[in-house]
Amino acid sequence: RFVLEAVVSTMRTGSSGINAEYGDNVLKMRRMNDQLILLEKCFTFAPGLPGRPANRHLLFAPSLLDSYSGAAFPGIFDTITMAESDPSFWPEVRTQITLATWATHSAIRALSLEHFP
Numbered sequence: 424r425f426v427l428e429a430v431v432s433t434m435r436t437g438s439s440g441i442n443a444e445y446g447d448n449v450l451k452m453r454r455m456n457d458q459l460i461l462l463e464k465c466f467t468f469a470p471g472l473p474g475r476p477a478n479r480h481l482l483f484a485p486s487l488l489d490s491y492s493g494a495a496f497p498g499i500f501d502t503i504t505m506a507e508s509d510p511s512f513w514p515e516v517r518t519q520i521t522l523a524t525w526a527t528h529s530a531i532r533a534l535s536l537e538h539f540p
Contacts (some may be wrong), residue, residue, distance in 0.1 A: 461533035466526050472498045473515055481526045496523050 445451045466482040477485040478497070486494040487501040494500045498519035499519035 449512070458534055462530050465529040465533050468522060468526070473502055482524055518526055 443518045446456065460492075467479050467497055468481050469479060470476060472478045472481075472484060474487060475484075481498060482496060484497040486492060486497055488504055494520070499516065502512050502519050506516050
């Protein structure tokens with residue numbers, strides 16, 4: 424419970440900073456919202472994760488090996504785990520690292536204000 428309260432407090436502090444910066448400027452708020460939508464899209468991969476086409480998020484998804492916990496960069500995590508027991512998965516590890524790198528660079532560009540009028 425106390426952790427949740429701390430997180431909510433942090434979110435309130437952050438949102439008040441956003442409100443102070445943008446105020447009632449609807450265009451600025453829309454611009455920020457568009458950037459956040461683009462950020463999310465950067466980490467979505469249409470073909471899905473290896474062995475899980477329904478899970479399309481490169482940054483966060485349930486682990487293939489543990490469905491109760493999430494994994495950061497699950498494609499990398501899962502393929503490394505599989506490659507440790509079967510070396511034929513190492514090329515897929517490289518592919519997943521490439522996808523994560525591409526998505527991260529795309530996210531950085533999406534957050535750059537210079538790409539928005």
